[in-house]
Amino acid sequence: MAGDFSRTLSLGDSGGKSILQKLHLDPKLLSLLLLLMLSGLFILYSASGQNIVMIYRQATYLLIGFVVMLAVAQFHPRWFQMAAPWMYGAVIIALLLVLLVGVGAKGAQRWLSVFGIFRFQPSEIMKLVVPMTVAWYLASKVMPPKFKVITITLAIIFVPTLMVMKQPDLGTSLLIAASGLFVLLLAGLSVRWMLLALVIVLAVAPVMWYGVMHDYQKQRVLTFLDPESDPLGSGWNIIQSKTAIGSGGLEGKGWMQGTQSQLEFLPERHTDFIIAVFAEEQGLIGVLFLLCVYLAIVFRGLYMASQARDSFSRLLSGALIVTFFIYVFVNIGMVSGILPVVGVPLPLISYGGTSIVTLMAAFGVIMSVYTHRQV
Amino acid sequence: MSFALKDDRTEKGIFANRAILVSVFVLLLFLVLAARMTYLQIVKHDIYASKSDNNRVQIQPVAPIRGLIFDRNGVLLAENLPTHSLTVVAERVANMDETLALIEALVGLTPDEKTQFLSRVNEWRRPYEAIPLKYKLSEDAIAILMVNNPFLTGVQVEAELIRHYPKGADFAHVLGYVGQINLREKDRLDPSRYKATRRIGKIGVERYYEDLLHGEPGYQKVETNAQGRVLKVLERKSPVPGKNLILNIDSELQKKAYDAFAGRRGSLVAIDPNTGGILAMVSSPSFNPNLFVNGISHNEYNTLRDSLDVPLFDRATRGQYPPGSTMKPFLGLAFLESDVTNWTETINDPGFYMLENDDRVYRDWKRTGHGDAINLRHAIIESCDTYFYEMSFRTGLDLLHPFLTKFGFGKNTSLDVANALPALLPTKEWKRKNRGRSWYAGDTLNMALGQGYMLATPLQLATATSVFASKGKWNRAKLVQFIDGDELKEETKPDDIIIKNPADWDRMARAMEDVIKHYQGTARGLSRNLNYRLAGKTGTAQVVGIKQNEKYDSAALKERQRDHALFISYAPIEAPKIAIASVVENGESAGSTAGPIAKLVTDHYLNSITSSNELLGADHGR
Numbered sequence A: 001m002a003g004d005f006s007r008t009l010s011l012g013d014s015g016g017k018s019i020l021q022k023l024h025l026d027p028k029l030l031s032l033l034l035l036l037m038l039s040g041l042f043i044l045y046s047a048s049g050q051n052i053v054m055i056y057r058q059a060t061y062l063l064i065g066f067v068v069m070l071a072v073a074q075f076h077p078r079w080f081q082m083a084a085p086w087m088y089g090a091v092i093i094a095l096l097l098v099l100l101v102g103v104g105a106k107g108a109q110r111w112l113s114v115f116g117i118f119r120f121q122p123s124e125i126m127k128l129v130v131p132m133t134v135a136w137y138l139a140s141k142v143m144p145p146k147f148k149v150i151t152i153t154l155a156i157i158f159v160p161t162l163m164v165m166k167q168p169d170l171g172t173s174l175l176i177a178a179s180g181l182f183v184l185l186l187a188g189l190s191v192r193w194m195l196l197a198l199v200i201v202l203a204v205a206p207v208m209w210y211g212v213m214h215d216y217q218k219q220r221v222l223t224f225l226d227p228e229s230d231p232l233g234s235g236w237n238i239i240q241s242k243t244a245i246g247s248g249g250l251e252g253k254g255w256m257q258g259t260q261s262q263l264e265f266l267p268e269r270h271t272d273f274i275i276a277v278f279a280e281e282q283g284l285i286g287v288l289f290l291l292c293v294y295l296a297i298v299f300r301g302l303y304m305a306s307q308a309r310d311s312f313s314r315l316l317s318g319a320l321i322v323t324f325f326i327y328v329f330v331n332i333g334m335v336s337g338i339l340p341v342v343g344v345p346l347p348l349i350s351y352g353g354t355s356i357v358t359l360m361a362a363f364g365v366i367m368s369v370y371t372h373r374q375v
Numbered sequence B: 001m002s003f004a005l006k007d008d009r010t011e012k013g014i015f016a017n018r019a020i021l022v023s024v025f026v027l028l029l030f031l032v033l034a035a036r037m038t039y040l041q042i043v044k045h046d047i048y049a050s051k052s053d054n055n056r057v058q059i060q061p062v063a064p065i066r067g068l069i070f071d072r073n074g075v076l077l078a079e080n081l082p083t084h085s086l087t088v089v090a091e092r093v094a095n096m097d098e099t100l101a102l103i104e105a106l107v108g109l110t111p112d113e114k115t116q117f118l119s120r121v122n123e124w125r126r127p128y129e130a131i132p133l134k135y136k137l138s139e140d141a142i143a144i145l146m147v148n149n150p151f152l153t154g155v156q157v158e159a160e161l162i163r164h165y166p167k168g169a170d171f172a173h174v175l176g177y178v179g180q181i182n183l184r185e186k187d188r189l190d191p192s193r194y195k196a197t198r199r200i201g202k203i204g205v206e207r208y209y210e211d212l213l214h215g216e217p218g219y220q221k222v223e224t225n226a227q228g229r230v231l232k233v234l235e236r237k238s239p240v241p242g243k244n245l246i247l248n249i250d251s252e253l254q255k256k257a258y259d260a261f262a263g264r265r266g267s268l269v270a271i272d273p274n275t276g277g278i279l280a281m282v283s284s285p286s287f288n289p290n291l292f293v294n295g296i297s298h299n300e301y302n303t304l305r306d307s308l309d310v311p312l313f314d315r316a317t318r319g320q321y322p323p324g325s326t327m328k329p330f331l332g333l334a335f336l337e338s339d340v341t342n343w344t345e346t347i348n349d350p351g352f353y354m355l356e357n358d359d360r361v362y363r364d365w366k367r368t369g370h371g372d373a374i375n376l377r378h379a380i381i382e383s384c385d386t387y388f389y390e391m392s393f394r395t396g397l398d399l400l401h402p403f404l405t406k407f408g409f410g411k412n413t414s415l416d417v418a419n420a421l422p423a424l425l426p427t428k429e430w431k432r433k434n435r436g437r438s439w440y441a442g443d444t445l446n447m448a449l450g451q452g453y454m455l456a457t458p459l460q461l462a463t464a465t466s467v468f469a470s471k472g473k474w475n476r477a478k479l480v481q482f483i484d485g486d487e488l489k490e491e492t493k494p495d496d497i498i499i500k501n502p503a504d505w506d507r508m509a510r511a512m513e514d515v516i517k518h519y520q521g522t523a524r525g526l527s528r529n530l531n532y533r534l535a536g537k538t539g540t541a542q543v544v545g546i547k548q549n550e551k552y553d554s555a556a557l558k559e560r561q562r563d564h565a566l567f568i569s570y571a572p573i574e575a576p577k578i579a580i581a582s583v584v585e586n587g588e589s590a591g592s593t594a595g596p597i598a599k600l601v602t603d604h605y606l607n608s609i610t611s612s613n614e615l616l617g618a619d620h621g622r
Helices: A002-018 A027-047 A050-075 A077-100 A122-139 A146-167 A171-185 A192-213 A216-226 A237-250 A274-306 A311-335 A352-371 B007-044 B045-053 B098-108 B111-122 B139-147 B168-175 B183-188 B202-206 B208-212 B249-263 B299-306 B324-337 B376-381 B385-395 B397-406 B429-434 B439-449 B458-467 B503-517 B592-622
Strands: A103-105 A107-112 A119-120 B056-062 B076-087 B130-134 B155-164 B178-180 B199-201 B218-224 B228-236 B243-248 B266-272 B278-284 B347-349 B352-354 B361-363 B373-374 B479-485 B535-541 B565-570 B578-584
Touching: A002 B168, A002 B199, A027 A050, A027 A352, A027 B243, A050 B111, A050 B266, A077 A146, A107 B352, A122 A146, A122 A171, A122 A311, A122 A352, A122 B385, A146 A171, A146 A311, A146 B535, A171 B007, A216 B208, A237 A274, A237 B007, A237 B565, A274 B007, A274 B592, A352 B373, B007 B045, B007 B168, B056 B178, B076 B098, B076 B139, B076 B168, B098 B111, B098 B130, B098 B139, B098 B299, B111 B218, B130 B155, B168 B278, B199 B202, B199 B208, B202 B208, B202 B278, B202 B361, B208 B266, B218 B324, B218 B439, B228 B439, B249 B266, B266 B458, B324 B397, B324 B458, B324 B479, B324 B535, B324 B565, B347 B385, B352 B385, B361 B385, B373 B376, B376 B385, B376 B503, B385 B439, B397 B439, B397 B578, B458 B565, B458 B578, B503 B535, B578 B592
Parallel strands: none
Antiparallel strands: A103 A107, A107 A119, B056 B218, B076 B130, B076 B155, B178 B199, B218 B228, B243 B479, B266 B278, B266 B578, B347 B373, B352 B361, B535 B565, B565 B578
């Protein structure tokens, strides 16, 4: 009888686990991601001017991203915790190398060429490593964090942020800073400190404007404030994307029927501005559907983070999903003209391999944290 | 470290609180995005919809201006004329049949224009591309179209530059022409360079130098209205015009030569032996290249294509003729080089030649024979066939072939002549492969008369004559002299021809001079009013084989079955300036057809350069 009972138990144990669970994947989050990716391919097909080669490439990137997510999800969260400080050190060195010997593109040095075989952006990896390191640091301290802990945390965040800003890559540096700050926020940073930070930001802004920011970054902010001032130069993108979105109306002009997009009025329409193509062709209904998918992903992610086994996992997982949300918000915000154009792609929909792989690695971490919680 | 205070339960609580805070925050921001989108897509929809429909700023590619082509004296041969064309953006037309009917009623449309347009609408193209419907609109037509503008959505009048060839038929085969880019060409062209280009070089110089003539496109940002009409140009990056070409050709000489044929079928190529520059290259009859620029109508094309005189065929570069006796000076040098004879040896010519063990009678063109004391010099002057039968037999194909190859026979040696044919200098292998038989001694004898399997184009004959005139020094034949001021580079040249006894060049030249000067010379008619030293050689090429024992009776043959007349020449002998090959199809007697045309061209050229030199001299004297 005892043998039977134990067999039933073990049967129930393994039988209760689906293949997906064995693979450390959450079915709900996975379905949402797949829905998003599939919609993305359809949008890209129209946005790229029916360029099937681009679709094949994007599908390949998505596949690679999927494999990366699967691989990362297999690691136990404690591995991330152990590796965090070492990875942080390594990427800081890589960032230094970029500044010294990096490969330039369009006046910015972001890439590091490894033996001339492949190139990578250390700043992209930082988006994962900074929250990981902050979570590692804060997990060993008492929460909510005290002043000294906060100071060290800010140093961990802003050293790489400033290095990336120097490349110069404003969009990525802001996202890196955000991903780190969210850990602090989730760790219970008190409201007083947040208000203080706001005051400091307001005080630092003029210094940034005159000291740190490059001309093209200033131009973006100026253009954001008054796009009509430079309709053919920097304001062009915003005017055209707003026109595309606005002319889409409630129901849109139909797939591959957007005149703004198909007539090549809209620049960067398969990368950063792809949501404008979607909004023009699928209208408000399509946009709301897409927003709901994103919202569902973020909420599911937050729920998964809250179920994690320890502080480190919770903080890391939570910060990553909030950063994902910031991606979405900044991209749609800039394309629709309520935020400056900072060059952030729309997660899992914009064309391009680097951001897909980073994002999917982040989802791998979230999956890992959730599926390793019972142990 | 206050580890006592570290409590997972508390921390989980803190996180849960913060997660809820963040969720609210996230939801709020999503609502902001949703509100923003609603504002743009619902509240402001009308404004943006009309903005999208009415005032569009568009980036348009601007076609570069095609390079001009000049002759050696700066006379314009290919230019770009401003014209107005009617174009239609098919996507903007609601009812194509109605629109076409209206346009037809307003300005008239030919069936050709309609069919060409409709086939263009249906083939693959860029969306919203303007498709040409009617070219060269008159002022009146433009005015009528402007007045009816509101009824013609998607229809526009475009100003564009259209290629024009002021010298017309004179240069049709040399320059070629540009024409509409067809689907096959579209595949092969770089789409970014040809986005705004409608026409491409099809044949001749226009084709060979397409890459240089085309130039690099520019871009302009334009504001267009709902009908796609350009309202104003906001910003412009000018295109880079194509390179201008200066040819070696002298347009006056070209015209003289073309007119000299007076519509007869034939060809003439004149080359400056000092440079290889082609001074004139004529194929007669010709056609008007301007017909092809906007797409030739079916009727006009059929007339040209079906004409018995095949005016579309470039005889100068692609006409393959048996060179006949014009081969004799080259063969003569081959005999000397092979040591089978010398200048003094004489033979007896009974009017025919026979091989041992062969019944076939190889006739001399002169049935009574040239006498019993024919040496090489006389064999050239009188064009004695029997002498060449004998010496060719002695030399054999194995020695003749490599020597003739050195003069460019059997290959295309030209530098920049599009589509020039290599014609044929047969080898034993060639005959085995293509005729399935081995090479007979008789084949060599036929070749000695420039008959049989051997073929050459007028361009090849002129090149060989030019190389002969410069005593074996090679210059490739070339049409272009300067590209935007830079001299055309000749990267590789065939090896110069070195013969054992260089004095043979001069002796052969004097024999060729006597073709004209000697009382027995086959071109003695040309000696009248000759004020320079001219070397030449006549040739005839049989069109219809004459059977054994059959008498040649030209009167009985129809005009098109008469022999082709060929002539090669160069002058002045002491310092050659022009080498010519001319062919008059069915011209029968070279001395009275091909010869005089060549002399006329030589006269004109030498006189014109003398007079310009005198002018220069007078200038310097001052």
